[in-house]
Amino acid sequence: MGNLRGMTSRTDPLTLEVVELIGTIVARYHEEYEEAAAKHALTGAQARVLGLLSRGPTPMRRIAQQLKCEPSNVTGIVDRLESRGLAERRLDPADRRVKLAAATETGRETAERLRGSLDFAREPLAGLSADERTVLRDLLQRMLGVTPQPESSAPGH
Amino acid sequence: MGNLRGMTSRTDPLTLEVVELIGTIVARYHEEYEEAAAKHALTGAQARVLGLLSRGPTPMRRIAQQLKCEPSNVTGIVDRLESRGLAERRLDPADRRVKLAAATETGRETAERLRGSLDFAREPLAGLSADERTVLRDLLQRMLGVTPQPESSAPGH
DNA sequence: CCCATTTACTTGACAGCATGAAATATCGAG
DNA sequence: CTCGATATTTCATGCTGTCAAGTAAATGGG
Numbered sequence: 001m002g003n004l005r006g007m008t009s010r011t012d013p014l015t016l017e018v019v020e021l022i023g024t025i026v027a028r029y030h031e032e033y034e035e036a037a038a039k040h041a042l043t044g045a046q047a048r049v050l051g052l053l054s055r056g057p058t059p060m061r062r063i064a065q066q067l068k069c070e071p072s073n074v075t076g077i078v079d080r081l082e083s084r085g086l087a088e089r090r091l092d093p094a095d096r097r098v099k100l101a102a103a104t105e106t107g108r109e110t111a112e113r114l115r116g117s118l119d120f121a122r123e124p125l126a127g128l129s130a131d132e133r134t135v136l137r138d139l140l141q142r143m144l145g146v147t148p149q150p151e152s153s154a155p156g157h
Numbered sequence: 158m159g160n161l162r163g164m165t166s167r168t169d170p171l172t173l174e175v176v177e178l179i180g181t182i183v184a185r186y187h188e189e190y191e192e193a194a195a196k197h198a199l200t201g202a203q204a205r206v207l208g209l210l211s212r213g214p215t216p217m218r219r220i221a222q223q224l225k226c227e228p229s230n231v232t233g234i235v236d237r238l239e240s241r242g243l244a245e246r247r248l249d250p251a252d253r254r255v256k257l258a259a260a261t262e263t264g265r266e267t268a269e270r271l272r273g274s275l276d277f278a279r280e281p282l283a284g285l286s287a288d289e290r291t292v293l294r295d296l297l298q299r300m301l302g303v304t305p306q307p308e309s310s311a312p313g314h
Numbered sequence: 315c316c317c318a319t320t321t322a323c324t325t326g327a328c329a330g331c332a333t334g335a336a337a338t339a340t341c342g343a344g
Numbered sequence: 345c346t347c348g349a350t351a352t353t354t355c356a357t358g359c360t361g362t363c364a365a366g367t368a369a370a371t372g373g374g
Contacts, residue, residue: 217353229352229354232354254352
């Protein structure tokens with residue numbers, strides 16, 4: 001049963017172990033995210049949108065792209081945030097078709113507190129030294145196919 | 158600005174970078190999971206339950222525990238699997254209150270094919286050497302506070 | 315300018331997920 | 345047997361998500 005293309009088959013035990021670990025991380029991350037959102041009486045989706053809006057007014061369409069869902073879905077989520085005074089809709093002067101969803105002051109505060117309670121992967125990471133975190137970062141970047149951004153003299157594009 | 162308790166504050170840039178990467182991994186994992194499920198005309202929840210059932214008949218209550226949701230929710234999910242011939246309910250001879258959800262033959266086949274298309278973190282991991290995967294595994298284990306299981310002579314409980 | 319097309323958003327219908335409360339059936343202890 | 349705990353289901357409700365249809369505004373070719 002030669003594995004001609006590489007040193008590891010898909011059922012390589014080490015790889016499976018890492019896959020399992022990542023599954024665990026994903027599960028725990030979600031769990032904690034929903035929990036943190038619930039603490040502020042938000043659903044996961046609402047928390048994600050509010051997090052986006054706290055970075056600045058955003059067209060509905062862009063929100064849908066970031067959430068990878070249909071724009072019609074965003075309408076409802078922003079409606080619920082709006083009805084709670086956490087977000088508002090503004091008109092884009094540059095294009096009257098678009099509506100910019102923006103966090104209100106209350107919304108920004110909520111988003112801020114939310115961020116503060118998102119301790120996942122901060123707590124756990126505290127157990128690793130700076131060197132280890134660097135190694136972890138580099139491995140994760142390579143896994144994700146991210147080209148690590150050079151500190152300076154970035155090659156264009 | 159002394160940070161007396163450790164070498165890194167919660168806003169340490171390196172830590173934030175790793176947190177960000179983990180967020181990316183979580184997002185990608187989910188995306189691919191839902192996609193793989195959809196390929197088999199399943200929702201994410203249905204795929205997760207079917208995956209559980211493919212390992213053996215399971216009481217409804219246990220499914221709820223694994224999914225971290227209310228048992229009443231599981232009823233509907235198993236209903237949908239059952240109406241498609243992927244799962245069935247059996248009575249537990251030992252306790253007539255419990256119903257065991259079990260994958261049918263078709264269900265097991267579907268679960269098998271599903272597993273096969275869950276390529277996330279296998280593809281990406283192919284870019285890492287065995288040594289690197291080992292390092293990654295150890296770091297993730299420590300992050301998760303997992304005591305690495307000894308190869309033998311596991312301490313009980 | 316005018317019309318067709320495209321783009322941005324909303325609405326409505328519908329399915330699935332998730333919760334909580336209430337009903338049913340069974341178990342197990344006293 | 346009776347009481348309390350446990351396992352499941354049903355029902356009502358709300359949120360997320362999709363799709364199809366509709367409105368409004370931008371855009372481009374005649």
